Each structure stands twice: as C-alpha cells, then as structure tokens.
Amino acid sequence: MSVIVAKQLTKTYVTGDIKVEAIRGVDFSIEPASFVSFIGPSGSGKSTLLNMIGCLDPPTAGLLEVVGQEITNLNRQDAARFRGEHIGFVFQDFNLIPVLTVFENVEYPLQMVQSWPKEKRRERVQEMLEAVGMGDQGNKYPSQISGGQKQRVAVARALVTNAKLVLADEPTANLDRETATMVIDLMKKMRDEYQTTFVFSTHDPRIVDNVEITFELEDGTLHRHETSAGGGHG
Numbered sequence: 001m002s003v004i005v006a007k008q009l010t011k012t013y014v015t016g017d018i019k020v021e022a023i024r025g026v027d028f029s030i031e032p033a034s035f036v037s038f039i040g041p042s043g044s045g046k047s048t049l050l051n052m053i054g055c056l057d058p059p060t061a062g063l064l065e066v067v068g069q070e071i072t073n074l075n076r077q078d079a080a081r082f083r084g085e086h087i088g089f090v091f092q093d094f095n096l097i098p099v100l101t102v103f104e105n106v107e108y109p110l111q112m113v114q115s116w117p118k119e120k121r122r123e124r125v126q127e128m129l130e131a132v133g134m135g136d137q138g139n140k141y142p143s144q145i146s147g148g149q150k151q152r153v154a155v156a157r158a159l160v161t162n163a164k165l166v167l168a169d170e171p172t173a174n175l176d177r178e179t180a181t182m183v184i185d186l187m188k189k190m191r192d193e194y195q196t197t198f199v200f201s202t203h204d205p206r207i208v209d210n211v212e213i214t215f216e217l218e219d220g221t222l223h224r225h226e227t228s229a230g231g232g233h234g
C-alpha cells in the first residue's frame with residue numbers, strides 16, 4: 001500500500017477575481033519507508049502540495065490518499081485528528097514550545113492524540129529521545145540546546161506517535177553544513193529503524209543527494225526523477 005497517492009490533484013486559490021492554479025492536476029504515489037524530496041523555485045507549489053498532504057489545506061479537485069485514507073473530503077475536525085495521529089512535522093525553525101522542556105515537547109503530541117497511561121507515555125518519550133541521541137537532555141529547555149539538537153528533538157517529536165509519514169519543510173535551512181548532514185543522517189537512521197516515510201520540501205542539495213526520488217515542481221506541474229544516491233536503505 002502506498003503512503004501517498006495523488007490523482008489529478010489540483011489546488012486553485014481564488015482571491016476576488018484572481019485565480020491562481022497552484023497545483024495543476026498532478027499524479028504521483030509514494031511508497032512506505034521512502035525518502036522523497038519536492039524541489040522547485042519559489043512559487044512553484046511546494047508549500048501548497050505539502051499543506052494538502054498534511055491535511056492543513058484541502059484540495060480543490062482530484063484524489064489524495066494518505067496512509068490509506070482518502071483525505072479530500074475530511075472536515076476540519078477530522079482532518080486535525082487524522083493529522084495528529086498519522087503525520088509528523090519537522091519545520092525549518094524547529095517549532096519547539098519554549099516554555100516546555102525537551103521531554104515535554106516530545107511528549108506533547110502523545111497527550112494530544114493518545115490516551116496512554118502516564119508511565120507508558122514516559123517510556124515512549126524516553127525511547128525516542130534516546131533514538132535521536134538526546135536521552136540525557138530531557139530536562140533542558142529549547143533555549144539551552146543548539147540548533148542541531150533542536151532539530152533532533154523535533155524529529156523525536158514527529159515520530160513519537162508512531163506516525164508513518166513525516167513532512168519536513170526545509171529542515172536544514174537554519175543549520176550549518178556539518179549539523180545539516182548529521183540531521184539528514186539521523187532521519188535516514190530513523191527511516192530504517194521505524195519504516196517511516198520522509199517527504200521533504202527543500203533547496204538543500206545535501207537532502208536532494210540523499211533521497212531516492214525527487215519530484216520537481218514547475219508552475220504547479222510535476223516531473224519525477226529517480227536518484228541512485230539514496231537507493232537502498234542505509
């Protein structure tokens with residue numbers, strides 16, 4: 001079963017008399033445990049596409065299936081619930097909650113969507129912190145850790161619900177070279193370990209070199225490229 005299936009997927013923004021066809025009837029599918037990037041110039045439709053996949057903004061026409069669920073016609077509330085249970089997000093500016101500790105930030109999505117007993121929740125959070133190499137940093141606040149560490153925490157938070165799909169919008173944009181490479185390696189490790197699909201929107205050649213498939217957006221249309229570099233799992 002594909003993680004994402006899009007058929008003739010279309011998004012048109014209407015503002016007064018002005019219509020913008022941001023995504024123009026695209027078809028694609030993405031398989032489980034893959035590493036995929038969407039690239040393209042500013043205005044080509046990357047954010048629009050990721051927002052539709054992330055159930056943040058509904059399509060105008062066409063079909064969009066995410067982890068086996070047709071999401072085109074979900075109402076706002078169902079979309080929010082679906083997103084909380086099945087999709088993890090990683091952002092370029094990390095989006096950690098400053099008044100919560102590292103541990104509490106990772107725990108946050110579990111409190112939103114799952115009625116786990118406290119002890120089970122804490123074990124899961126600790127497992128994820130250890131998986132990203134932050135097992136002994138749980139008591140710190142986001143302001144006390146580096147950018148690379150923040151992104152590690154964000155990866156743990158994205159995966160804590162056992163989401164099988166992570167959407168990462170320019171996750172390396174605010175990291176230096178070396179740190180960016182470490183974060184990409186970490187995401188690959190997490191993909192291998194948890195069979196999570198990572199979908200990136202990026203301009204970073206280090207990400208593009210590491211993915212198996214690149215979708216290039218151009219004015220709302222899509223071109224698919226296979227890349228050899230990311231082939232296999234590891």
Ligand code: ADP
Pocket residue numbers: 040041042043046047201203
């Ligand atoms: P978004 O719309 O997803 O927020 P943008 O497409 O506006 O992101 O681009 C984010 C940054 O990347 C901007 O600083 C922009 O100048 C730069 N950028 C945009 N297109 C390209 C490109 N094709 N190659 C390299 N950098 C780009």
Ligand code: ADP
Pocket residue numbers: 013014015020021022040041042043044045046047048049
């Ligand atoms: P990218 O992420 O590649 O920069 P976007 O998805 O942000 O591209 O934008 C695609 C097109 O849709 C652009 O022409 C942009 O101006 C337009 N667009 C994006 N969001 C909106 C919106 N909320 N209302 C109207 N037009 C929008």
